[in-house]
């Protein structure tokens with residue numbers, strides 16, 4: 001296939017995805033937060049959940065970013081192997097970040113860690129960060145915009161456990177991480193757990209999990225059971241929404257994925273996503289048709 | 299859980315009415331201060347200099363807002379709270395020096411601040427992290443801005459507010475801390491969590 005795809009179309013779509021992500025929670029997240037508000041019995045967490053629901057409702061109605069921290073820009077690009085050739089996708093995504101920062105508007109969140117200074121447009125060294133995957137047998141290009149807040153990111157953790165600690169060691173590591181984080185990552189959020197592979201692989205898997213829809217279970221029944229058990233256990237901590245004490249509102253969901261591990265190591269990673277669990281995805285087809293998977297086009 | 303509506307100036311008598319877990323709303327004047335504004339205020343006070351506004355009876359808000367300048371006017375775009383524990387370094391002196399009786403932030407504050415709140419009769423209240431749209435709704439206008447040389451997130455924004463909240467009382471004037479209680483409770487809950495997961499902590 002020698003035909004190349006028109007990048008300006010991609011750029012426009014990605015700017016739109018940024019607007020969706022910043023101002024409108026995906027339905028699975030907003031529904032889960034509303035249900036949690038109904039269920040919670042502790043008045044302090046209930047009051048916080050009410051504020052959260054009011055906040056994302058007004059944000060949606062007024063097309064305003066739901067949180068002042070509009071996150072650092074991360075993209076997931078799934079390239080269907082039968083999609084036409086795209087050239088300069090990285091440049092296109094960087095341009096989209098710059099445009100979205102002005103047009104939505106988004107807070108500039110790219111700071112030079114060595115010499116200081118904010119780039120002012122959400123781009124910099126390795127930022128936006130782009131994850132690429134090839135998908136065999138399909139003809140679409142799927143792009144996910146994943147703006148990641150700093151408060152919740154600061155509570156992510158990696159444990160290089162001893163293989164002997166086994167699955168129980170992982171359970172303990174997850175619970176300890178959540179208790180240590182308390183109200184700081186703006187709970188209730190989604191807890192992603194990555195197991196095995198290696199340090200980077202475990203973290204990468206953990207982070208990817210927080211994008212899975214709330215309520216969806218892992219296809220492997222063992223893992224699905226572990227997800228359910230850990231969710232129940234995390235909510236038993238009583239930390240609650242914003243750490244104010246609650247019986248049902250410490251986490252919206254737990255998602256787990258694993259890779260096979262080296263015989264000598266057992267990496268376990270926890271990624272935390274706050275209540276502002278923002279993501280937006282679009283599929284672009286060779287005939288330029290666009291399908292928004294997480295949001296409705298007005 | 300009791301709901302209170304306060305109008306500034308908020309007195310020590312007012313704040314002694316509330317307990318941890320209560321909810322308050324504030325109308326009147328509040329001002330923002332993060333690390334640098336706290337430091338500067340205390341430094342100036344030590345030298346006997348006057349503050350640009352009288353802080354007494356106002357509420358201090360741990361917040362670095364996103365602002366927009368329209369002509370001569372400043373507009374608050376988003377104004378969610380920032381993590382309060384960073385201000386543990388200054389808050390005891392701040393409350394004592396300026397008679398600020400209400401602190402607003404997120405995530406709670408430590409023992410040092412709780413002790414000062416008991417001694418000088420002040421309270422810490424938590425605004426929901428990230429809820430920038432609800433926060434901006436309660437802010438009517440920017441009354442004044444000072445110390446702009448610190449940058450717009452760090453400087454001193456004096457804000458006119460109307461029913462600003464809900465603010466959940468996290469530390470009361472007895473020095474009781476909701477966040478500390480929740481953390482202790484979580485430790486206690488480890489027993490039954492361990493039993494449920496079949497592990498020991």
Ligand code: SF4
Nearest residue numbers: 149151152186274428
């Ligand atoms: S942790 Fe999330 S909700 Fe809280 S301030 Fe950061 S981005 Fe916003």
